Amino acid sequence: MAKREIYVHFMVFVFSVVIVSASDQEGGVNSEEEADRISALPGQPKVTFDQFSGYVTVSELGERALFYWLTEAVHDPLSKPLVIWLNGGPGCSSIAYGASEEIGPFRINKTGSSLYLNKFSWNANANLLFLEAPAGVGFSYTNRSSDLFSTGDQRTAKDSLEFIKRWMERFPRYKRREVYLTGESYAGHYVPQLARKIMAHNRIAKPNINLKGIMVGNAVTDNYYDNLGTVTYWWSHAMISDRTYKKLLSTCDFRQQKNSDNCESLYSYAMDQEFGNIDQYNIYALPCNRSGGSRSSRQHMHLPHRPRPIIRQYSGYDPCTEKYAEIYYNRPDVQKALHANKTRIPYNWTACSETLNRNWNDTAISVLPIYKEMIAAGLRIWVFSGDVDSVVPVTATRYSLAQLNLPTKIPWYPWYVKKQVGGWTEVYTGLTFATVRGAGHEVPLFKPREALQLFNSFLSGKPLPKS
Ligand SMILES: *[C@@H]1O[C@H](CO)[C@@H](O)[C@H](O)[C@H]1NC(C)=O
Ligand SMILES: *[C@@H]1O[C@H](CO)[C@@H](O)[C@H](O)[C@H]1NC(C)=O
Ligand SMILES: *[C@@H]1O[C@H](CO)[C@@H](O)[C@H](O)[C@H]1NC(C)=O
Ligand SMILES: *[C@@H]1O[C@H](CO)[C@@H](O)[C@H](O)[C@H]1NC(C)=O
Ligand SMILES: *[C@@H]1O[C@H](CO)[C@@H](O)[C@H](O)[C@H]1NC(C)=O
Ligand SMILES: *[C@@H]1O[C@H](CO)[C@@H](O)[C@H](O)[C@H]1NC(C)=O
Numbered sequence: 001m002a003k004r005e006i007y008v009h010f011m012v013f014v015f016s017v018v019i020v021s022a023s024d025q026e027g028g029v030n031s032e033e034e035a036d037r038i039s040a041l042p043g044q045p046k047v048t049f050d051q052f053s054g055y056v057t058v059s060e061l062g063e064r065a066l067f068y069w070l071t072e073a074v075h076d077p078l079s080k081p082l083v084i085w086l087n088g089g090p091g092c093s094s095i096a097y098g099a100s101e102e103i104g105p106f107r108i109n110k111t112g113s114s115l116y117l118n119k120f121s122w123n124a125n126a127n128l129l130f131l132e133a134p135a136g137v138g139f140s141y142t143n144r145s146s147d148l149f150s151t152g153d154q155r156t157a158k159d160s161l162e163f164i165k166r167w168m169e170r171f172p173r174y175k176r177r178e179v180y181l182t183g184e185s186y187a188g189h190y191v192p193q194l195a196r197k198i199m200a201h202n203r204i205a206k207p208n209i210n211l212k213g214i215m216v217g218n219a220v221t222d223n224y225y226d227n228l229g230t231v232t233y234w235w236s237h238a239m240i241s242d243r244t245y246k247k248l249l250s251t252c253d254f255r256q257q258k259n260s261d262n263c264e265s266l267y268s269y270a271m272d273q274e275f276g277n278i279d280q281y282n283i284y285a286l287p288c289n290r291s292g293g294s295r296s297s298r299q300h301m302h303l304p305h306r307p308r309p310i311i312r313q314y315s316g317y318d319p320c321t322e323k324y325a326e327i328y329y330n331r332p333d334v335q336k337a338l339h340a341n342k343t344r345i346p347y348n349w350t351a352c353s354e355t356l357n358r359n360w361n362d363t364a365i366s367v368l369p370i371y372k373e374m375i376a377a378g379l380r381i382w383v384f385s386g387d388v389d390s391v392v393p394v395t396a397t398r399y400s401l402a403q404l405n406l407p408t409k410i411p412w413y414p415w416y417v418k419k420q421v422g423g424w425t426e427v428y429t430g431l432t433f434a435t436v437r438g439a440g441h442e443v444p445l446f447k448p449r450e451a452l453q454l455f456n457s458f459l460s461g462k463p464l465p466k467s
Contacts, residue, residue, distance in 0.1 A: 043114030088186025112327030188219025213380030282440025386439030
């Protein structure tokens, strides 16, 4: 027994010597971190960056654990910021969407048998941390099943802050690193709410989380202005009749969480009788051909205050992408390589959790007050909008942001990528707004080159290119 302990200590000693010598200036690579290292994912092409994934327990009593996947920057990761990406829903996975079809380094092929590289991955210039939040999303789990029926904005923000604090203990080289929070859709709530939590944490604690800024796309922001902007988009894009538009405006109280029956039936009429079989997340794209009638999950499922659930008829360059994710991430060999699902979660991995979505406990009416706090704190704030999304459309975002009454610093202008208009932008004091022309709800999926330009400009803190 004694001999064995000595041996173990000796091994630990040798191990630490080795890793300390291989470590960076900011601190050593610890063994907890090493346990999270991904050697390679099944079917993965060779890459030069490092990847880690695993669980961080976030609740005091230790029932909830959040799953993350870190793909480090391709060049010189130690000098690059940490960018946390969140998807919305609520209830949708940032591994299904952000990592696997938007900004991450890999895409999944149609058979779910292998991965290929995304030429426009955001890890060209940043360390990307995909967080599945809250518990119940993807591989993130809770051992107390009642949690799935009581989670909302508040718990999501609290647990996500706890995640970052504990994750940085595991990855000390990221302490004091510049941090940016990013995301889309319902993460329009998560991102500002988490930013506010971090700002509050930084006022009382050390070491600080070095939060520099946030960026959100097609972001749920304010009930009233989002709903008004959404029906206005439907009308201005000829998806609904003048009559339905007028009736929606006169019948629905867009401030309410729950629509009246009259309002609800107008929404149903618009969607069932007037929209037709379109992809609401990209109104000009071909819908996915779902044989077998399988209803796919949705990235932006609707809260009670929103129109009734939309069947996600997903589209884009490849209209069925999250189906491939559901094949791939349910593979036992993939889960093993990711250090995921070690506790045998009693249901399959899905791109979105309907249970969480349907039982969402609390939702902010508006996050605009948090924008005011973030602006006052000097955070860099960028809000972008794919302009062919009808779910959280550009008009919704413009109506919402207009409430901030920000002075214009650089007036509206077209921005360019490869000599083409990528979209339009206006720089305000405290906030940059940009559209992405022809992009649907998931901007980096539909317009990967433009999205990378947007991200690079955001990171460098410079306005989008004028030519
Ligand atoms: C959940 O329960 C499993 C099985 O008892 C345990 O191994 C795991 O550590 C628990 N997770 C958390 C976060 O408490
Ligand atoms: C997916 O990858 C597998 C293995 O590399 C390959 O055999 C298959 O042809 C690929 N399928 C598609 C549709 O790309
Ligand atoms: C849709 O899928 C079914 C079954 O795979 C196929 O028979 C049909 O031709 C497809 N339709 C289109 C429009 O691609
Ligand atoms: C869970 O995933 C497995 C393997 O991908 C699949 O065979 C099974 O049908 C799925 N179960 C449910 C309930 O969807
Ligand atoms: C976890 O693993 C079990 C098998 O051990 C599987 O049935 C289940 O679908 C998996 N769940 C998730 C969320 O990956
Ligand atoms: C559920 O929402 C209410 C407010 O609507 C809030 O007071 C309560 O703390 C929330 N529960 C949890 C677990 O966050």
